[in-house]
Amino acid sequence: MHFFFYPSSVAVFGSFKRxxxxxxxxxxxxxxGFEGEIxxxxxxxxEVEIAGNRIDIFKTLEKSVDVAIIAIPARFVPPLIEEIGDxxxxxxxxxxxxxxxxxxxxxxxxxxxxxxxxxxIIGPNCAGIFGVHASFFGSFEVRVNKGGLxxxxxxxxxxxxxxxxxxxxxxxxxxxxxxxxxxxxNESDFLRYFADDANTxxxxxxxxxxxxxxxxxxxxxxxxxxxxxxxxxxGKSKSGSKAAQSHTGSLAGSYEIYxxxxxxxxxxxxxxxxxxxxxxxxxxxxxxxxxxVAIITxxxxxxxxxxxxxxxxxxxxxxxxxxxxxxxxxxxxPQCSTKNPIDLIADADYERYKRTIEVVAKDENVDSILxxxxxxxxxxxxxxAKAVMDAxxxxxxxxNFMAGELVKGGVELLEKHGIKNxxxxxxxxxxxxxxxxxx
Amino acid sequence: MHFFFYPSSVAVFGSFKRxxxxxxxxxxxxxxGFEGEIxxxxxxxxEVEIAGNRIDIFKTLEKSVDVAIIAIPARFVPPLIEEIGDxxxxxxxxxxxxxxxxxxxxxxxxxxxxxxxxxxIIGPNCAGIFGVHASFFGSFEVRVNKGGLxxxxxxxxxxxxxxxxxxxxxxxxxxxxxxxxxxxxNESDFLRYFADDANTxxxxxxxxxxxxxxxxxxxxxxxxxxxxxxxxxxGKSKSGSKAAQSHTGSLAGSYEIYxxxxxxxxxxxxxxxxxxxxxxxxxxxxxxxxxxVAIITxxxxxxxxxxxxxxxxxxxxxxxxxxxxxxxxxxxxPQCSTKNPIDLIADADYERYKRTIEVVAKDENVDSILxxxxxxxxxxxxxxAKAVMDAxxxxxxxxNFMAGELVKGGVELLEKHGIKNxxxxxxxxxxxxxxxxxx
Numbered sequence: 001m002h003f004f005f006y007p008s009s010v011a012v013f014g015s016f017k018r019x020x021x022x023x024x025x026x027x028x029x030x031x032x033g034f035e036g037e038i039x040x041x042x043x044x045x046x047e048v049e050i051a052g053n054r055i056d057i058f059k060t061l062e063k064s065v066d067v068a069i070i071a072i073p074a075r076f077v078p079p080l081i082e083e084i085g086d087x088x089x090x091x092x093x094x095x096x097x098x099x100x101x102x103x104x105x106x107x108x109x110x111x112x113x114x115x116x117x118x119x120x121i122i123g124p125n126c127a128g129i130f131g132v133h134a135s136f137f138g139s140f141e142v143r144v145n146k147g148g149l150x151x152x153x154x155x156x157x158x159x160x161x162x163x164x165x166x167x168x169x170x171x172x173x174x175x176x177x178x179x180x181x182x183x184x185x186n187e188s189d190f191l192r193y194f195a196d197d198a199n200t201x202x203x204x205x206x207x208x209x210x211x212x213x214x215x216x217x218x219x220x221x222x223x224x225x226x227x228x229x230x231x232x233x234x235g236k237s238k239s240g241s242k243a244a245q246s247h248t249g250s251l252a253g254s255y256e257i258y259x260x261x262x263x264x265x266x267x268x269x270x271x272x273x274x275x276x277x278x279x280x281x282x283x284x285x286x287x288x289x290x291x292x293v294a295i296i297t298x299x300x301x302x303x304x305x306x307x308x309x310x311x312x313x314x315x316x317x318x319x320x321x322x323x324x325x326x327x328x329x330x331x332x333x334p335q336c337s338t339k340n341p342i343d344l345i346a347d348a349d350y351e352r353y354k355r356t357i358e359v360v361a362k363d364e365n366v367d368s369i370l371x372x373x374x375x376x377x378x379x380x381x382x383x384x385a386k387a388v389m390d391a392x393x394x395x396x397x398x399x400n401f402m403a404g405e406l407v408k409g410g411v412e413l414l415e416k417h418g419i420k421n422x423x424x425x426x427x428x429x430x431x432x433x434x435x436x437x438x439x
Numbered sequence: 440m441h442f443f444f445y446p447s448s449v450a451v452f453g454s455f456k457r458x459x460x461x462x463x464x465x466x467x468x469x470x471x472g473f474e475g476e477i478x479x480x481x482x483x484x485x486e487v488e489i490a491g492n493r494i495d496i497f498k499t500l501e502k503s504v505d506v507a508i509i510a511i512p513a514r515f516v517p518p519l520i521e522e523i524g525d526x527x528x529x530x531x532x533x534x535x536x537x538x539x540x541x542x543x544x545x546x547x548x549x550x551x552x553x554x555x556x557x558x559x560i561i562g563p564n565c566a567g568i569f570g571v572h573a574s575f576f577g578s579f580e581v582r583v584n585k586g587g588l589x590x591x592x593x594x595x596x597x598x599x600x601x602x603x604x605x606x607x608x609x610x611x612x613x614x615x616x617x618x619x620x621x622x623x624x625n626e627s628d629f630l631r632y633f634a635d636d637a638n639t640x641x642x643x644x645x646x647x648x649x650x651x652x653x654x655x656x657x658x659x660x661x662x663x664x665x666x667x668x669x670x671x672x673x674g675k676s677k678s679g680s681k682a683a684q685s686h687t688g689s690l691a692g693s694y695e696i697y698x699x700x701x702x703x704x705x706x707x708x709x710x711x712x713x714x715x716x717x718x719x720x721x722x723x724x725x726x727x728x729x730x731x732v733a734i735i736t737x738x739x740x741x742x743x744x745x746x747x748x749x750x751x752x753x754x755x756x757x758x759x760x761x762x763x764x765x766x767x768x769x770x771x772x773p774q775c776s777t778k779n780p781i782d783l784i785a786d787a788d789y790e791r792y793k794r795t796i797e798v799v800a801k802d803e804n805v806d807s808i809l810x811x812x813x814x815x816x817x818x819x820x821x822x823x824a825k826a827v828m829d830a831x832x833x834x835x836x837x838x839n840f841m842a843g844e845l846v847k848g849g850v851e852l853l854e855k856h857g858i859k860n861x862x863x864x865x866x867x868x869x870x871x872x873x874x875x876x877x878x
Contacts, residue, residue, distance in 0.1 A: 019817060101774060142845060155740030157785065157813045164814070164842035165862070208743060234743040237750035243780050244743045272865040273744060273841075301594030304647060304673040304683045305712060311676035335540060341682050346596065374596045375603070378458060402712075403603035406581060423604070426711040 001185070001193045003089045004122065005131030005175050007066035009037035010138065011088070013080065014071035016040055016048040016057055021071040021094060024140035025128060026050060032137035039065060061087055069128065069138050074098055077124065078109040085117025092138055093123035099181050100125050111183050126180030127156030130163075132173045133199045139176065147172010148201030148284040150194040152187055155234075156180060158206050162273070169277045170415045172284060174199040188212065188219035195223035202228040202283035204276055205267075208235045208244040217261050224266040228283040228438055231269050232276045233258055268437050275430065281420040282431040286396040288438035290367030292318035293429075294360045295341035297372035298348040298384075302402060303341035306370055306425035313433040317341070324363040331355060346377050353387035361393035368396040368435065370428055373410065375403050381410030389417050396435060400428035440624070440632045442528045443561065444570030444614050446505035448476035449577065450527070452519065453510035455479055455487040455496055460510040460533060463579035464567060465489060471576035478504060500526055508567065508577050513537055516563065517548040524556025531577060532562035538620050539564050550622050565619030566595030569602075571612045572638045578615065586611010587640030587723040589633040591626055594673075595619060597645050601715070608716045609854045611723060613638040627651065627658035634662035641667040641722035643715055644706075647674045647683040656700050663705040667722040667877055670708050671715045672697055707876050714869065720859040721870040725835040727877035729806030731757035732868075733799045734780035736811035737787040737823075741841060742780035745809055745864035752872040756780070763802040770794060785816050792826035800832035807835040807874065809867055812849065814842045820849030828856050835874060839867035 010029065014022025026040055027050050038055075040048060045059045061068070064087040070077055074097030081091060091114070098107040107124065114121045122129060128139025132146050141160040149171055153159030156178040163176060174197065177190055187207055194200045203223055210216040223229050235244030236255040262269045270276050293315050297303035307317055317340050320328075328338040332352065337343040342360070344352050353371070360366055373384045381401060388399055399414060400422050401407040411421045422428035449468065453461025465479055466489050477494075479487060484498045500507070503526040509516055513536030520530060530553070537546040546563065553560045561568060567578025571585050580599040588610055592598030595617040602615060613636065616629055626646055633639045642662060649655040662668050674683030675694040701708045709715050732754050736742035746756055756779050759767075767777040771791065776782040781799070783791050792810070799805055812823045820840060827838055838853060839861050840846040850860045861867035 142842075153740075155738065157738030158740035158744075161738075161741065161813045161842040161845075164845045168843040206740065208740065232744075234740055234747060237747045239750050239756040239779075240743045240747035243739070243746050243776075243778070246776055246778065272748070273863040274865070299594065299596030299600075300682070301592075301597035301645065301647065301673055302600065304679045305597075305671075307682050308673060308676045308679035309711070311678050317678040337682075337685055339682070339685070340678075343682075374600045403581075403600040404607040406600075406603045424712040426713070 001120070001189065003066040004129060005136070005197070006134040007036060007131065007136055009039070009065040010034070010067045010069065010136070011039040011041055011061050011065045012069045013041050016042060021140055023048065025069055025071065025138060028137040028140060028143060032143050033135040034137070035135065037065065039063065063087065066090070067092060067138065069094065071095055074103065074106055074124070078106065078113045081110060081113040081117065081119060085113065085119050088119055090120040090122065092126065092128055093121060094126060094128055096125040098124045098183070107181060107183050114184060121184035122177065123180040124183060127159055127178035129178070130173065130176040132175060139178070141176070142167065144173040144176070147174065148199070149173050149280045150175040150197065150200040150203045152190045152194070152203065153178050153206040154187065154208050155206060162206070162276070166277060166280070169281060170420045171277060171280050186211070188215045191219040191223040191229065195226040200227065202230060202280060204230045204280050206232045206234065213257070213261070217265060220261065220265040220267055229267040230276055230279045230283070231262055231267050232273065233269065268434055278422060278427050278431050279434045281422070282398065282434055285418065285420060286435055289396045289432060289435035290439055291436050292316045292365055292367040293370055293432055294318045294320065294363070294366045295370045295372065296344065296353070296356055296360065297341055298344045298346060298376060299372065299374040300343050302372050302374060302400070302425045303343055306372060306400065306429050307341050309426040309429035310432065313429060315429070315433060315436065318363070318366045320360070321363050321365055324359055327359045328356060348376065349379050350383045350387045353384050354391045357388065357391035357393055357397070361391070361395050366395065368398065368432055369393065370432060371397060371399045372425060373399070373401045373407065375406040381407040382413050385410035385413040388414065388419060398422060398428050398431050400425050440559070440628065442505040443568060444575070444636070445573040446475060446570065446575055448478070448504040449473070449506045449508065449575070450478040450480055450500050450504045451508045452480045455481060460579055462487065464508055464510065464533070464577060467576040467579060467582060471582050472574040473576070474574065476504065478502065502526065505529070506531060506577065508533065510534055513542065513545055513563070517545065517552045520549060520552040520556065520558060524552065524558050527558055529559040529561065531565065531567055532560060533565060533567055535564040537563045537622070546620060546622050553623060560623035561616065562619040563622060566598055566617035568617070569612065569615035571614060578617070580615070581606065583612040583615070586613065587638070588612050588719045589614040589636065589639040589642045591629045591633070591642065592617050592645040593626065593647050594645060601645070601712070605716060605719070608720060609859045610716060610719050621650070625650070627654045630658040630662040630668065634665040639666065641669060641719060643669045643719050645671045645673065652696070656704060659700065659704040659706055668706040669715055669718045669722070670701055670706050671712065672708065707873055717861060717866055717870050718873045720861070721837065721873055724857065724859060725874055728835045728871060728874035729878055730875050731755045731804055731806040732809055732871055733757045733759065733802070733805045734809045734811065735783065735792070735795055735799065736780055737783045737785055737815060738811065738813040739782050741811050741813060741839070741864045742782055745811060745839070745868050746780050748865040748868035749871065752868060754868070754872060754875065757802070757805045759799070760802050760804055763798055766798045767795065787815065788818050789822045789826045792823050793830045796827065796830035796832055796836070800830070800834050805834065807837065807871055808832065809871060810836055810838045811864060812838070812840045812846065814845040820846040821852050824849035824852040827853065827858060837861060837867050837870050839864050
């Protein structure tokens with residue numbers, strides 16, 4: 001399946017009128033900086049202008065390529081696969097109008113032609129794929145930053161929205177695949193593939209239902225053993241499950257069975273879209289952590305909120321060793337609290353944060369550190385960001401710089417250095433909780 | 440207490456060197472467009488330059504004013520109150536160094552002087568106050584937009600962070616008060632005041648602990664009867680409660696007692712900072728709603744996620760009447776689902792959204808509507824925003840336009856028209872849940 005996400009050559013089939021699906025995909029591939037060969041194909045030929053470049057449109061595919069991306073009317077797809085099948089390894093079928101609208105026959109025909117020719121199919125009725133480390137953006141969805149998350153989405157629209165929101169959350173992606181009707185390749189294949197993909201640190205999976213539970217369970221176990229697999233299951237409630245059935249045509253099945261499968265396989269189930277992002281963020285940074293958290297803050301209130309949430313989630317507020325407390329006492333102003341949560345008070349600067357992080361990081365009773373920063377008085381938030389970056393610390397550090405605009409500089413600096421920000425104390429505490437699930 | 444939030448004249452005491460607390464407060468008051476008299480006072484006199492204006496600093500307060508804002512060293516505060524007490528109605532004491540650092544005597548002295556002179560005190564050790572409808576920004580915290588939320592915060596730093604984050608969330612504020620050590624006025628006084636303030640639609644309260652439980656309970660009941668009171672309680676867990684005690688010096692008390700008080704009084708307790716914002720947003724728009732929700736979406740997946748969350752929270756997925764379904768069938772393309780959640784599919788445009796909202800709004804089985812929009816294909820999100828704005832609908836509408844940058848135009852347009860966006864399906868469903876708690 002490697003050729004799908006690291007192709008050396010791609011052909012795109014469809015209309016290249018400005019705004020048409022194939023045009024948008026071609027534009028994304030070109031603008032995304034794909035360095036392999038790109039061949040637009042349309043029986044009418046002609047040329048297409050994208051970003052100032054004029055590119056010839058081929059009337060037929062003459063050369064062999066790794067991947068064909070197909071956005072032509074559904075009924076023409078099976079004949080096209082027959083025609084070009086010998087020249088391609090795989091096809092991403094964007095076109096809708098198959099089993100999802102009751103046209104199961106056409107989908108069967110597509111699959112038969114593909115099998116005949118030894119072509120693997122993603123889709124039909126999907127939003128396409130990204131192989132981000134190959135700069136390959138084979139989808140009309142918004143391009144994303146390079147990173148460690150592989151996003152597998154049954155719903156194209158959910159996937160597209162998640163990519164755009166992921167950009168805002170500072171997530172880096174290794175790959176994206178929307179698999180639509182899953183005529184051939186499905187969630188189980190992708191789980192196994194990304195489990196072995198060196199650029200993928202964590203896998204996020206959005207599913208409504210799966211067809212082959214046994215195969216899914218095996219793939220999930222395989223993947224979750226190798227790296228964190230974060231799952232958002234839609235169709236958990238009675239009405240939601242009914243809606244998912246009518247929406248995807250797949251049997252959603254009992255949620256209890258899914259839930260048990262997630263737990264048994266060691267996958268991490270999240271309940272909300274936002275949690276999917278937060279879990280992805282934390283697993284892009286760290287593989288795991290123990291339960292004993294030290295909280296370092298420059299404001300009491302947010303420190304207490306983080307403490308409440310951490311304890312509610314079953315984390316432990318680490319009991320600092322006597323040595324740690326003595327060392328903290330030696331340089332912190334007397335108004336500071338040296339009990340966990342450690343309150344550095346409002347005028348905490350670079351030095352106070354950095355030294356505290358380093359002292360706490362050495363404590364054997366501490367597994368991970370949560371650093372909270374409300375806008376410091378008289379000190380730019382960048383200074384505190386630098387303290388986090390510069391501190392010698394081998395343990396996972398989660399940061400919660402809060403107050404939007406007021407800490408923007410600090411947050412941007414952190415993100416440039418691969419430290420992702422969690423905007424509230426509670427979301428930061430939840431992030432630490434997920435890390436403990438991999439311990 | 441009206442004079443605190445709608446003052447006609449204000450004096451500020453402290454250092455007016457650039458960057459000093461009093462300077463920052465004076466700047467905020469001036470830049471915020473306060474139209475009453477503003478008198479900076481410092482025994483050294485001189486002048487201060489702010490935003491191109493040179494303003495004389497008075498050596499003493501000669502005139503009477505409504506409010507004095509005091510940011511001078513703690514030990515000088517009681518004598519100052521004695522000196523100016525006859526000329527002021529109330530004082531906001533920003534200065535720290537009282538009971539929170541063990542200096543209970545000084546705080547007692549402050550209170551005695553104030554009582555002698557009939558002066559009401561907010562603070563000490565607080566971040567100040569805003570009376571937004573009087574354009575009065577008597578705090579060094581970031582200024583906010585005018586609206587319906589009164590934020591009462593025991594923690595100044597929490598309050599400041601919440602104001603900045605509230606700006607990003609599109610919340611409008613009527614007032615803000617950080618009451619610090621609560622030597623005189625406390626949470627109960629503010630609850631009662633904002634319950635009767637015409638510009639306040641909802642009250643948000645951040646507390647760690649209260650001193651007089653009976654008085655708090657009465658004030659909470661009074662306020663919650665008049666308008667939504669949203670509470671974020673910090674210090675709920677064992678470790679959190681201990682940390683809150685050492686932080687505020689107040690007894691946090693058993694969380695179970697607080698919880699019971701919140702429930703009995705009809706206040707709405709939220710568990711996370713983000714929920715505080717979301718509840719504030721929804722109550723700025725609507726007073727209440729029934730349980731039966733209709734979900735309208737242009738993408739199946741997010742519709743299912745909203746359905747799951749709504750049902751989990753005890754809302755009902757409204758069963759649409761036969762008449763509604765027939766009317767929807769009459770104009771919707773056949774691929775659309777006319778069962779709730781109603782799926783308008785990817786190419787849904789202005790007309791399809793608007794008509795659907797209007798038809799569903801008339802259904803007697805529907806109490807509220809959740810409108811979901813992922814980035815529409817070939818249609819700017821502004822068009823869908825307009826459909827929501829233009830649709831004739833008497834029932835609460837909650838919107839979830841998702842995908843950050845891609846729906847920014849639509850979200851901005853909605854917010855200009857007072858319709859606040861909830862960024863995920865789950866957060867939108869939670870917002871609807873809070874509305875039902877006031878039904």
